[in-house]
Amino acid sequence: MTTTTDVAEGRSVAPLTARDFKGPVDPDWCPGCGDFGILNSLQRACAEMGLRPHELLVVSGIGCSSNLPGYINAYGMHTLHGRALAVATGAKMGNHEMNVIVTIGDGDGYGIGGNHFTHTARRNVDLTCVVMNNQIYGLTTGQVSPTSSTGMKTKSTPYGSVEPPVNPITSAIMNGATFVARAYSGDVRHLTHLIKQAVKHKGFSLIDVFSPCVTFNLDNTHAFFKGRVKKLEDEGHDPSDWKSACEKAMMWGDKIYTGIFLQRELASLDQQEPVLNEGGPLGFRDLGLERKHTERIIQRMM
Amino acid sequence: MSSGKFDFVFSIGGEAGQGIATPGDILARVFVRRGLHLSTYNAYQSIIRGGHIFLTVRVSDEEVLTHGDKIDLLLCLNQDTADRHVGLMESGSRIVFNSDRIKINNPKEGVFLCPMPVSELTGGSRNRLIQNTVAVGAMVALMGMDFETLEESLVLRFQRRGQAVVDENVAMARAGFDYTHANFPLFAQGAPTGSKPLAVWSGNDALAMGGAAAGVKFYSAYPMSPSTGVLHWMASNARTLGIMVRQVEDEIGVANMAIGAAHTGCRSMCATSGGGFALMTEAVGSAGMMEIPVVFIDVQRAGPSTGVPTKSEQGDLWQILGASQGDFERFIVAPKDCLDAFNTMPELFNLVDKAQCPGIVISDLVISEGRFSVDPDLIDMHPVIDRGELITTPTASNGYMRYKNTETGISPRALPGLEGYVHVVATDEHDENSILISDEFTNPHKRRMMVEKRARKFRLVAEDVPAPELEGPEDADVTLVGWGSTYGVIEEAVEQLKLEGVTANHLPIKWIVPLKADAVSEILSRSKKIIIVENNYSGQFYRYLRSETGVSVDGHVRKYDGEPFMPHHVTTGVLEVMAGKTDVFVPYQEVVV
Numbered sequence: 001m002t003t004t005t006d007v008a009e010g011r012s013v014a015p016l017t018a019r020d021f022k023g024p025v026d027p028d029w030c031p032g033c034g035d036f037g038i039l040n041s042l043q044r045a046c047a048e049m050g051l052r053p054h055e056l057l058v059v060s061g062i063g064c065s066s067n068l069p070g071y072i073n074a075y076g077m078h079t080l081h082g083r084a085l086a087v088a089t090g091a092k093m094g095n096h097e098m099n100v101i102v103t104i105g106d107g108d109g110y111g112i113g114g115n116h117f118t119h120t121a122r123r124n125v126d127l128t129c130v131v132m133n134n135q136i137y138g139l140t141t142g143q144v145s146p147t148s149s150t151g152m153k154t155k156s157t158p159y160g161s162v163e164p165p166v167n168p169i170t171s172a173i174m175n176g177a178t179f180v181a182r183a184y185s186g187d188v189r190h191l192t193h194l195i196k197q198a199v200k201h202k203g204f205s206l207i208d209v210f211s212p213c214v215t216f217n218l219d220n221t222h223a224f225f226k227g228r229v230k231k232l233e234d235e236g237h238d239p240s241d242w243k244s245a246c247e248k249a250m251m252w253g254d255k256i257y258t259g260i261f262l263q264r265e266l267a268s269l270d271q272q273e274p275v276l277n278e279g280g281p282l283g284f285r286d287l288g289l290e291r292k293h294t295e296r297i298i299q300r301m302m
Numbered sequence: 303m304s305s306g307k308f309d310f311v312f313s314i315g316g317e318a319g320q321g322i323a324t325p326g327d328i329l330a331r332v333f334v335r336r337g338l339h340l341s342t343y344n345a346y347q348s349i350i351r352g353g354h355i356f357l358t359v360r361v362s363d364e365e366v367l368t369h370g371d372k373i374d375l376l377l378c379l380n381q382d383t384a385d386r387h388v389g390l391m392e393s394g395s396r397i398v399f400n401s402d403r404i405k406i407n408n409p410k411e412g413v414f415l416c417p418m419p420v421s422e423l424t425g426g427s428r429n430r431l432i433q434n435t436v437a438v439g440a441m442v443a444l445m446g447m448d449f450e451t452l453e454e455s456l457v458l459r460f461q462r463r464g465q466a467v468v469d470e471n472v473a474m475a476r477a478g479f480d481y482t483h484a485n486f487p488l489f490a491q492g493a494p495t496g497s498k499p500l501a502v503w504s505g506n507d508a509l510a511m512g513g514a515a516a517g518v519k520f521y522s523a524y525p526m527s528p529s530t531g532v533l534h535w536m537a538s539n540a541r542t543l544g545i546m547v548r549q550v551e552d553e554i555g556v557a558n559m560a561i562g563a564a565h566t567g568c569r570s571m572c573a574t575s576g577g578g579f580a581l582m583t584e585a586v587g588s589a590g591m592m593e594i595p596v597v598f599i600d601v602q603r604a605g606p607s608t609g610v611p612t613k614s615e616q617g618d619l620w621q622i623l624g625a626s627q628g629d630f631e632r633f634i635v636a637p638k639d640c641l642d643a644f645n646t647m648p649e650l651f652n653l654v655d656k657a658q659c660p661g662i663v664i665s666d667l668v669i670s671e672g673r674f675s676v677d678p679d680l681i682d683m684h685p686v687i688d689r690g691e692l693i694t695t696p697t698a699s700n701g702y703m704r705y706k707n708t709e710t711g712i713s714p715r716a717l718p719g720l721e722g723y724v725h726v727v728a729t730d731e732h733d734e735n736s737i738l739i740s741d742e743f744t745n746p747h748k749r750r751m752m753v754e755k756r757a758r759k760f761r762l763v764a765e766d767v768p769a770p771e772l773e774g775p776e777d778a779d780v781t782l783v784g785w786g787s788t789y790g791v792i793e794e795a796v797e798q799l800k801l802e803g804v805t806a807n808h809l810p811i812k813w814i815v816p817l818k819a820d821a822v823s824e825i826l827s828r829s830k831k832i833i834i835v836e837n838n839y840s841g842q843f844y845r846y847l848r849s850e851t852g853v854s855v856d857g858h859v860r861k862y863d864g865e866p867f868m869p870h871h872v873t874t875g876v877l878e879v880m881a882g883k884t885d886v887f888v889p890y891q892e893v894v895v
């Protein structure tokens with residue numbers, strides 16, 4: 001198995017295009033849904049990185065967003081609501097040569113799966129987590145989410161939400177994530193670029209993507225984001241400066257930053273685990289034990 | 303079992319922090335190195351210091367599966383132990399204690415007291431734990447054993463702590479040994495020597511080793527008594543054996559991570575107790591829907607809720623039967639003892655690999671934390687491995703469908719990463735080609751097809767599971783039915799009943815699913831009387847058995863005080879039910895800890 005991320009050169013096979021990453025069915029998202037931009041960006045990024053479909057595992061939870069694995073030509077796991085990061089960690093440990101991308105919703109990632117979010121970041125599992133953040137529960141037809149703004153009226157907060165939202169960027173930084181970025185799904189070029197950076201990054205990478213739900217979130221619309229998003233790279237942000245990253249991540253008004261807030265080098269979980277040092281992916285190894293080991297184990301019991 | 307020529311029980315009582323495990327371990331080594339069988343039960347509480355701990359070790363020249371009914375020799379490490387348990391000691395038994403600090407009040411007539419002047423014997427040693435070693439020397443002497451095997455065991459135990467520690471312990475054990483020979487009458491029947499040295503393990507060791515032997519490559523867990531021993535074994539052997547072991551944020555993560563690893567081809571498992579299993583349940587069903595083989599272990603403790611973390615019960619059966627929403631197929635198995643737990647793991651992994659579904663092992667504190675002798679030649683660390691229809695090499699052809707609706711219902715499973723087999727697995731209902739049929743495109747005919755496909759493959763593979771068999775005479779007066787860890791205690795009760803003039807046979811149920819209800823019904827239809835023995839209040843197993851077979855029974859023996867059955871509890875219960883005194887007999891627990 002050859003599974004590195006930027007290996008297009010040196011291959012005899014024809015390079016793939018974004019179309020080659022089209023899945024067997026068309027998305028059933030509402031027309032105009034922000035999730036389309038994320039799917040497009042992902043397909044482009046895969047093609048541009050020279051990935052082959054079998055080298056990629058896309059893991060999702062449950063939500064409108066989490067239907068994505070069905071729409072991309074790659075190995076996929078459409079798991080339980082909130083559990084994608086846990087499943088993806090297991091899958092990455094089982095086959096650390098695979099490129100793992102997790103595509104989940106804001107409810108999935110920061111609500112029901114919040115504990116996994118914290119710990120996957122802390123462990124620096126080498127996977128890319130793309131949170132398709134529409135600041136609402138889409139699939140369940142429009143309830144408040146952990147990223148909904150204070151005051152937002154939804155079906156479950158008809159008088160306006162009284163709770164403050166979670167800040168995914170500062171949370172991820174505090175949890176020890178080694179690559180933390182934000183994007184807007186309306187800017188496919190920028191998002192494609194960020195996905196490529198994130199996949200190439202060795203360790204846990206988060207891209208929180210504003211992905212407007214045109215049906216249930218009438219506050220955070222494309223129009224809302226278009227005028228507000230500003231790229232960090234245009235302002236010379238230094239991704240090694242975590243304090244500045246946090247300050248910029250907390251700005252929410254006329255200016256909302258996108259781009260890479262923080263990036264740092266740290267050994268990833270698979271690199272830390274001696275069991276993975278040699279022998280290829282765990283899942284493909286022979287199952288039998290060596291007699292010299294089993295005899296020693298039994299000897300110790302006597 | 304109890305008819306063994308040599309059948310001896312000793313107990314050690316004290317408080318947490320007094321190092322009770324050490325003499326227990328040392329003596330266990332002495333016995334198994336001598337080739338004697340043993341079964342231990344440690345009654346303890348969920349604290350690190352204080353409380354009352356009571357370790358009971360039964361030794362025999364034949365296999366023993368329970369800690370028996372009586373105590374021949376009691377070692378008191380504190381006054382509390384003496385006061386609590388002196389009443390259990392019968393004529394002919396002996397009590398060893400540190401006479402500097404402990405007084406034995408009101409022993410029954412005929413009980414031999416063996417006061418040890420520990421301070422004098424140890425030259426006033428300030429080492430608080432040294433009284434344990436003196437006592438071990440005394441106990442070995444009382445049982446008529448030589449000093450050499452004890453010395454060997456002490457060296458093994460203490461060598462890592464340096465020669466000085468070894469020397470001190472050997473000298474103190476010797477002092478206790480010699481003092482006893484000089485001052486107390488030894489037991490009339492000395493401990494014999496068996497035919498070959500045995501090994502010792504706990505049920506948790508056995509579950510972990512069985513998993514390792516089956517080829518487990520991924521083990522995840524969140525600590526929870528009494529299952530944590532599995533994690534400890536896995537963690538300490540992981541690097542040598544090439545197993546990835548992860549302690550995870552919670553049991554939800556544990557189960558889902560195990561499933562992720564299993565999907566990539568690892569044999570994966572995780573162990574927990576009832577509370578943790580409750581958190582895992584949604585994932586169990588997801589493995590059923592995605593058709594990913596994975597093994598969950600629930601080591602039961604006394605519930606509900608946090609319950610009594612250090613006590614045992616068979617109270618999780620309905621939780622496990624009902625684990626996860628919807629109809630789906632999974633194996634559920636309750637091994638009968640330590641060795642059976644070990645052997646069950648490879649067997650279960652083969653089944654779940656073939657049927658591509660989850661499997662659940664039900665253990666409990668009695669098996670998992672009990673320590674038992676085992677003939678090392680019976681531990682097969684290289685069992686047959688059958689991974690079923692697993693695809694592990696790439697292909698150039700197209701058209702692979704992960705959930706192909708085959709005649710057997712088994713769809714060949716390709717591991718992610720292989721060229722030519724790109725596919726999605728989904729927890730939503732899906733078509734043969736993984737496309738969801740759950741949201742916009744629900745389709746009743748396809749849904750029915752997929753439900754039936756999953757059921758079909760399970761039914762086929764479940765044929766590999768043996769039907770339960772009746773043990774003992776066909777025409778017995780009564781059939782005792784139990785499941786899981788009550789195996790040993792029922793076997794022993796059958797022997798005791800014989801002495802009371804009652805012939806009993808025993809139907810042990812190991813496989814909960816598939817139960818093989820027809821075979822069970824057929825066996826029970828020939829029983830003169832049926833009594834069900836289980837370690838819970840409401841008769842969980844009885845209710846399951848009745849729902850699957852329609853069988854009605856004559857009575858029950860149930861225990862739910864946290865302590866395991868002793869053989870005479872079952873015997874008395876059967877006699878009372880047979881005499882028509884009660885339908886549900888609940889034994890009185892004599893040993894209070």
Ligand SMILES: Cc1ncc(C[n+]2csc(CCOP(=O)(O)OP(=O)(O)O)c2C)c(N)n1
Pocket residue numbers: 062063064065066081104105106107108109132134136137138139140145
């Ligand atoms: C355990 C569980 N609880 C609740 C649900 C119902 N549910 C499905 S998706 C969802 C929320 C989806 O919101 P989000 O994760 O933000 O994804 P979106 O649909 O907005 O993309 C909920 C509550 C479920 N499937 N499982």
Ligand code: SF4
Pocket residue numbers: 028029030032033034035064065134138139212213214215216
């Ligand atoms: S409901 Fe919202 S999130 Fe879901 S598909 Fe429609 S627009 Fe997208």
Ligand SMILES: [Mg+2]
Pocket residue numbers: 063105106107132133134135136137138145
């Ligand atoms: Mg959402």
